[in-house]
Amino acid sequence: MISESLLHFVEFELQIIALTIFAILYALKIVQLVKLPMPREVAPASGNPAKGVAFSFSTLINPFSMDSTTKHLWRWMEFLIYHLGALSAILATFTLPFAPKMMAYPVRIVFAIFIGLGAIVGISKIIRRLANPHLRYVSVPDDYFSLIAVEIYFIAAAGCLVYFTDGWRFVFFLITALFLVYVPFSKISHYVFWFFARIYLGIRFGRRGILPKKRLQHG
Amino acid sequence: MDNQKESLVQKGKKELDKRFSRLVGLSSSNLCVRCGLCVDACHYIMSDGKDLAVSPVAKAEQVRQVYKKHHDWLSKVFPRWTGAQKLTEEKLKDWREVAYKNCSMCQRCTVNCPLGVDIPAIMGATRSTLSSLDLAPEMLTMLADMAISREENLDAFRNSFVNQIRSMEKELQEKMGDPSATIPVEVQNANFLYVPLSGAHTILPAAHIFNKAKESWTISMYEAANYGIFLQDTARSKKITDRIVNEAKRLGVNEVIITECGHAYSTFRWTAPSWYDEPWPFRVRNLVEVIDEYIQTKRIKVDPEKIKESITLHDSCNLARNSGLIEEPRRILKALVKDIREMSPNKERNICCGGGGGLVANPEWAETRLKAGKPKAEQIKATQAEVVVASCDNCRHQIEELNDHYDLKVKVTGLSEIISEALI
Incomplete structure (x- = not known):
């Protein structure tokens, strides 16, 4: 039996503590990153850096913008499903305690379906990492642990949303709190660094008129 | 001995x-x-896929694990x-193969990465580190130092350079049937300074085009090639760039035009300006851009019937x-070629x-380079084109070798050469 006060602590106070640690760690990581020297390209631009950045971010929703995702379209579909699952689980950590009326049974089931699909994709990711020699060659314990941790998080989230018992809620929110503290140290952090990387890549490609292609003159 | 090892690792x-x-x-982060x-x-993977250590992520990991x-x-x-x-002496020596031999810094991995990981940036830092530790390939270091010494011995070199140019000028006049055709040297206040490579194939066709366009130009005493950039050695690269920057300033030109050479152009156009405190008083363009402008503005005319062969274009990285x-x-090829066959992808x-990143300059890597060039050879073969146009001398050299190695039966040429053939 989970007492009401313990459940409340895990759903509110513990989440706030974990989120604070999470935010501080990321703030430190970002400060550490932006303090590094960033050589600026001063050559006159032949394209538009802002358009380059827009294009750079558009690769997220356009699998045909890269050969890799065009060729491996299923991998892009996996990416979409997996991240929709993660987004649903994260959203549930806010909506369950702060907007409980919104989380009626049908809504919880919709969330659970997204999360369940994400979990299925997660299993295929683990199998691929074990089966593909190129991936196995570069994989480190954190790669496997992160995938398994997300898998456990998905199962806890789906279980909580479907059964909605005190026990499932306690497990889900406890795992969420542990997850929040581990994520800044792990490769799951890619979603924060991704913003920076796409901006820098977009600026360079845009300035140089590579992507999107510059408009030719003297014609 | 242990102290020496420790000092290399510490350094x-x-x-x-x-x-x-x-x-x-x-x-290098998460x-x-x-x-x-x-x-x-x-x-490198497309060519056979068996060596797990040469995939972009595997190459990056070898350096990332130390970072x-x-x-x-x-x-x-x-x-x-x-x-x-931890960094070890063995690792540093292994990195020579990782960063120099097994990566041509082509950036294809970067444009195909959904996250935007810049693996060439890691490889560049590795090359640069190895260069500072005297662990870079000797051939690249030697070629960079030779280019630098050319400015230091300019007086000794000037006469032989001018004689070579005069001899080429006669050839140009014969080709054009015009005794007034020139290859100007050290002309003050010319519109542009053209920077070729060594070898008449980067001088004569360009001179032909400039004379037809009645351009005000002058040829550089130096070669465009910048081997310092393959070493990612900014000090050496800057010295090589300085020669051309100083020449352009001394002659008071409006533009510097870099010949058909990929690394020379990207270095001079995009990278090098960041090494200087003041903006340059001239614009930088590539010969391809100038030819395109001439054709679009009708400063030169080409015979669209002259080139009968099917042509494919190799995009230099x-x-x-x-x-x-x-x-x-x-756009240039469309003006003079009827049968253009695009490679896929392009x-x-x-x-x-497979010849980029300085690989083509290092004979000891020929086997690796030719193996890594297999996907390009297959692309060319699939077009069934008779001619491959490569607007980069290193690519051209590599494709000529691929032509022999994979029996492609194609003619390999540069863009300015093919334009020169079709000029009216």
């Missing part, structure tokens, strides 16, 4: 840290999830958890994916020929 750590820029830091989507985007050990919180405490490793010269060569998605 290596310091040099690596000096190159830990924001881009290198970002690409940005990369090791998803493997870059693996088969790399021509992680020094910069990643979790790796400092639990190195095995993240695969972090440095010109297309690194500098955005993608549509210009195509433009910014092109596959590297």
Whole structure:
């Protein structure tokens, strides 16, 4: 039996503590990153850096913008499903305690379906990492642990949303709190660094008129 | 001996840290999830796929594991958890193959990475570190130093250069049937300074085009090639660039035009200006852009019936994916060729020929380079074109070797050469 006060602590106070640690760690990581020297390209631009950045971010929703995702379209579909699952689980950590009326049974089931699909994709990711020699060659314990941790998080989230018992809620929110503290140290952090990387890549490609292609003159 | 080893590793750590820029830091962080989507985007893997150590992610990891050990919180405490490793002398020596031999810095992995991991930035920092430790390939260092010494011995070199140019000028006059055709040397206040490579094939066709366009130009005493950039050695690269910058300033030209050479152009156009305190008083363009302008503005005319063969264009990584010269060569070819056959993939998605990053200059890597060029050879073969146009001398050299090695039965040429043949 989970007492009401313990459940409340895990759903509110513990989440706030974990989120604070999470935010501080990321703030430190970002400060550490932006303090590094960033050589600026001063050559006159032949394209538009802002358009380059827009294009750079558009690769997220356009699998045909890269050969890799065009060729491996299923991998892009996996990416979409997996991240929709993660987004649903994260959203549930806010909506369950702060907007409980919104989380009626049908809504919880919709969330659970997204999360369940994400979990299925997660299993295929683990199998691929074990089966593909190129991936196995570069994989480190954190790669496997992160995938398994997300898998456990998905199962806890789906279980909580479907059964909605005190026990499932306690497990889900406890795992969420542990997850929040581990994520800044792990490769799951890619979603924060991704913003920076796409901006820098977009600026360079845009300035140089590579992507999107510059408009030719003297014609 | 132990002290010597320790000092090399200590120095290596310091040099690596000096190159830990924001881009290198970002690409060495947890940005990369090791998803493997870059693996088969790399021509080293496309060529046979068996060597697990040459995939882009595997190459990056070999350096990243050392950066992680020094910069990643979790790796400092639990190195095995993240695969972090200490720098060793053996590692530094292995990196010579990782960064110089097994990566042509073509950036195809970067444009195919959903996250935007800049693996060439890591490879660049590695090359640069090795260069500072005197562990870079001797051939590249020697070629860079030779280019620098040319300015230091300019007086001794000037007469033989002018004689060579005068001899080429006679050839040009015969070809054009015009005794007034010139290859001007050290002309003050010319509109532009044309910077060729060594070899008449980068001088005569361009001179033909400039004379037909009645251009005000002068030829550079120096070659465009910048071997310092292959070493990622900014000091050497800058010295090589300085020669041309000083010449352009001394002659008071409006523009510097770099010949058909991918790395020379991307260095001079995009990288080098950041090494100077003041903006340059001249514009930088590539010969391809100038020819495109001449054709579009009708300053030169080409015979559209002259070139009968089918042609395919090889996009140099440095010109297309690194500098955005993608549509210009195509627009030029459309003006004079009826049968243009695109390779697939092409433009910014092109596959590297395998000769970039200085590989073509190093004879000891010929076997690796030709093997890595197999996907390009297959692309060319699939077009069934008779002629391959390559607007980069290193690519051209590599494709000529691929032609022999894979029995492609094609003619390999440059863009200015084919234009020169069709000029009216």
